[in-house]
Amino acid sequence: MRPGPGQHLYSAFHDLIAPFRDSGTNTTKFTIHWISAHSEVVGNEKVDEEAKSAAQGASTARPFLPDCLKRPLPIGKSSLLQLAKEQRTENWKASWLTSPRRKKMKKIDKDFPFKKFGKITSELTRRQTSILVQLRTGHLPLNDYLHKRKLAPSPLCQACNEQRRETINHLIKECPAYQHQRRKLKRAIHGRGLSEPLLLLSDPKRVKPIIQFIEETKRWTNGRMTNPTPS
Known part of the structure; x- marks a missing residue:
């Protein structure tokens, strides 16, 4: 039998029936059937009742228990995986609470651990997901971002003559070079204001x-931000 959940119980049962199975002419045959949970099988329901009773302390006296039940039972694979997942989530939460990025991200998405984000990205292309992640983290490679990292000669927007830094807010809600696109955006978001566009990202x-x-x-072409000619 291939090892799996409950394998230790299967092995223990074989050890218990060994004396009966190898008793010559009085050999007794046993058949083991695995029954799925919640199958409304009378015997299975009875086992569930006994298990709950034992968990509450109503167990057979230790001297009458089989040897395999006088020591702690092995921890199942599924239980170990569940425990590891819970510990990983707790460690993540603890790390996030002390992260300097938490305060900024909280303005965009309060839904930690961001389950809604997974649902959103499941409906986006890989390219769109990349843009969304950069919007949420503030790493969209606009001139203001690139200039701080000495990757652009100027932080100013080159699409307009406003002499304004090209930030995410400027691009989405201010730059006059994109009025047509902005009108289309406002219709699509059904009247929601753009005073805080990043709040819409959740x-x-x-x-x-x-x-x-x-x-x-057109600031995003072939995976890179391109600088337009001033209007």
């Missing part, structure tokens, strides 16, 4: 219109 119904706006500005 709204599944409004994330895609913002990403489409970014794409339509």
Whole structure:
């Protein structure tokens, strides 16, 4: 039999029946059937009742227990995986609570551990997901971001003559070079204001219109940000 959950019980049962199985002419045959949980099998329901009773302390006296039950039972694989998952989540939460990025991200998405984000990205292409991640983290390679890292000669927006830093807010809600795209965005988000555009990034119904706006500005071409000629 291939090892799996409950294998130690299967082995222990074989050890218990060994004297009866190898008793010559009085050999007794046993058949083991695995029954799925919640199958409404009378015997299975009785086992569940006994297990609950034992868990509450109503167990057979230790001297009458088989040897395999006088010592701690092995921990099942599924239990170990569940425990590891819970510990990983707790460690993640503890690390996140002390992270300097927590305060900034909380303004965008309060839904830690960001289960809604997974649902949103499941409906986006890989390219759109990349844009969304960069919007949420503030790493969209606009001139203001690139200039701070000495990757652009100027932090100013080159699409307009406003002499404004090209930030995410400027791109989405201010730059006059993208008025047409912005009107389309406002229609798509059904009247939601753009005073704080990053707050819309946790709204599944409004994330895609913002990403489409970014794409339509043509600032994102072939996976790279391109600088347009000033209007």
